[in-house]
Amino acid sequence: MEGKNYEEIYEEYKHQSEQQAQVEAANSNPEGKEEFVAVRKNDDGDIIAFKTSSGRELDYITALTEAKSGQIARVDVFHKYGRDIIRSEPDGIKENNLDRLPEF
Numbered sequence: 001m002e003g004k005n006y007e008e009i010y011e012e013y014k015h016q017s018e019q020q021a022q023v024e025a026a027n028s029n030p031e032g033k034e035e036f037v038a039v040r041k042n043d044d045g046d047i048i049a050f051k052t053s054s055g056r057e058l059d060y061i062t063a064l065t066e067a068k069s070g071q072i073a074r075v076d077v078f079h080k081y082g083r084d085i086i087r088s089e090p091d092g093i094k095e096n097n098l099d100r101l102p103e104f
Contacts, residue, residue, distance in 0.1 A: 017092055033073035036063070036088075038104040047086075051104045060086075 034056070040049035050063045058066065067075045067086050074089050074096070088098045 020092075031073070033071060034066075035073045036075065036098060036101060038102045039098060040104055047098060050086075050098075057104070 034052040034054050036050045037053050038051035039047045040051075040057075042048050048060055050058045050060075052058065052072070063072070064077065064084055064086055066072050068077050068084070074091070075098075076087055076089055077084050078087065079085070086098065088096060094100060
């Protein structure tokens with residue numbers, strides 16, 4: 001077998017994937033729905049509120065209701081630990097993960 005640089009090949013793959021993820025994310029909200037742009041966390045680091053792209057501040061329950069009904073773009077709701085949880089859609093872009101959004 002040839003002397004392949006597997007690390008280099010993998011890094012190139014990741015770079016191409018990141019570029020494609022950016023393109024797809026830019027086109028993932030054609031309806032112009034609100035998005036979460038900032039979060040508020042409690043002392044334990046749990047997200048307890050969200051700020052939307054229109055400037056609204058939503059408590060967790062209201063945000064959960066709107067996310068479930070499809071009013072908020074780029075988020076999913078899943079059930080774990082006996083409760084519903086909001087999470088960002090897995091799109092390969094770490095910077096838009098909910099826990100990495102700026103705090104308000």
